[in-house]
Amino acid sequence: QQQVKQSPQSLIVQKGGISIINCAYENTAFDYFPWYQQFPGKGPALLIAIRPDVSEKKEGRFTISFNKSAKQFSLHIMDSQPGDSATYFCAASSSGGYNKLIFGAGTRLAVHP
Amino acid sequence: DGGITQSPKYLFRKEGQNVTLSCEQNLNHDAMYWYRQDPGQGLRLIYYSQIVNDFQKGDIAEGYSVSREKKESFPLTVTSAQKNPTAFYLCASRGGGNTGELFFGEGSRLTVL
Numbered sequence: 001q002q003q004v005k006q007s008p009q010s011l012i013v014q015k016g017g018i019s020i021i022n023c024a025y026e027n028t029a030f031d032y033f034p035w036y037q038q039f040p041g042k043g044p045a046l047l048i049a050i051r052p053d054v055s056e057k058k059e060g061r062f063t064i065s066f067n068k069s070a071k072q073f074s075l076h077i078m079d080s081q082p083g084d085s086a087t088y089f090c091a092a093s094s095s096g097g098y099n100k101l102i103f104g105a106g107t108r109l110a111v112h113p
Numbered sequence: 114d115g116g117i118t119q120s121p122k123y124l125f126r127k128e129g130q131n132v133t134l135s136c137e138q139n140l141n142h143d144a145m146y147w148y149r150q151d152p153g154q155g156l157r158l159i160y161y162s163q164i165v166n167d168f169q170k171g172d173i174a175e176g177y178s179v180s181r182e183k184k185e186s187f188p189l190t191v192t193s194a195q196k197n198p199t200a201f202y203l204c205a206s207r208g209g210g211n212t213g214e215l216f217f218g219e220g221s222r223l224t225v226l
Contacts, residue, residue: 043217049214100146100171
């Protein structure tokens, strides 16, 4: 019940295309859903996050869509650029769990020019 | 600059030796975390600490030990009891409030020969 399932494992997109990464969770106590971006040899960095009181959050080219009833959330990267090539992790936590983030397995995104 | 410093960045050790990874933060954060990253498995929580002199086991604590004697420091020891210690280790911290955002260091890659 603590798992966060992420798909696909890897993704190849052409420059200018839309990258879509999906995550699903089981624990209904989760109330914070961030996405982290990690470049090779670096630590992950927060990209964008959402709470379940909204269904969508947009920051620049990055959008989180959240479906509470389906217990799913996704990251959309519009106008994908080669500089977006990285590994993306979804995660979830509950306020009552000392904010221990449970991470998905990651998606390796490659944006080809 | 404020941030999290992990050292060493790369470490090679013989099987059966204990290894200590350093993590220092100057963000004045109370909570600190250690994650292990393996290909295709995302980030898994080893130990976390909410305050000085207190820490809790995460999901994969066996074979690891930590201490939290100072707010700024949260070292991780990989003991000889850890069956498969070769991995990328990430330290993170989180400030107060309910944002849940983790700030990560750049990681330490441990290879056991």
